[in-house]
Amino acid sequence: AQKITQTQPGMFVQEKEAVTLDCTYDTSDPSYGLFWYKQPSSGEMIFLIYQGSYDQQNATEGRYSLNFQKARKSANLVISASQLGDSAMYFCAMREGGGSQGNLIFGKGTKLSVKP
C-alpha cells in the first residue's frame, strides 16, 4: 500500500489566487512528521513546510500553510496569492518516528502551473 498519495498529477491556478494540493498518508506509527517540498525545473528539492503528528496547530510559513486533518490522515498544502514562480512540482513526504528516523517517503508529486 502506498504510504503517501497525491491524487492530482497536475493543477492549474490563476496568478494571485489560492490553491490547495492534496496529500493523504498511511501509517500506524503515532509519531510521524509530514513535509512538503517544491521542485522547480532546475531539479533541486526546496523545503517548504513541516507538520508534526503531535502539533496542535496547523503549520504556516509565509504564503504556505498546511491543512492537517489527523483523523482523515490528510496534510494538504495551501498556497495563497499564487505567483508565476510557484510553477513547479510539489511533493508531500512523511517520516515515521519508529525504527530508522531518517527515511523520507515521498508521494508521486503534483505539477502546479500558475497562469498569468
Added chain:
Amino acid sequence: EAGVAQSPRYKIIEKRQSVAFWCNPISGHATLYWYQQILGQGPKLLIQFQNNGVVDDSQLPKDRFSAERLKGVDSTLKIQPAKLEDSAVYLCASSRASRLTDTQYFGPGTRLTVL
C-alpha cells in the same frame, strides 16, 4: 550558509560502464542521504549515513551500487556496471541529525542518462 553541493550535474554513459557521483553536505550536518528519483516519481532513499556509518541501505542494489562517507563529510555514490534502468536523477541531502523534526536539505542533483 552554503547549501548541499553535488557534481557532476549531468552525466551520460553507455550501459555496463561505471560512474561516480560526489556530494558535499551542509557544514555541521551529521546525516547524509542519497536518493534516486526516476522520471515522474518522487525520490526514493538509497542509503543514509550518520557521520561515517551506514544507518539504512536496505534499498540500495548492492550488486552494482556502492557508497561511502569516509571522513564523515563528503560522500561518493558509485554504480558499476550501469544498467538502462539506472537513468534517473541522484539527489544528495543532509540534515543536522536524524530526529523526526530534522529537515533534510537537498542538493541540485545529478542527472544520469544510461544509453
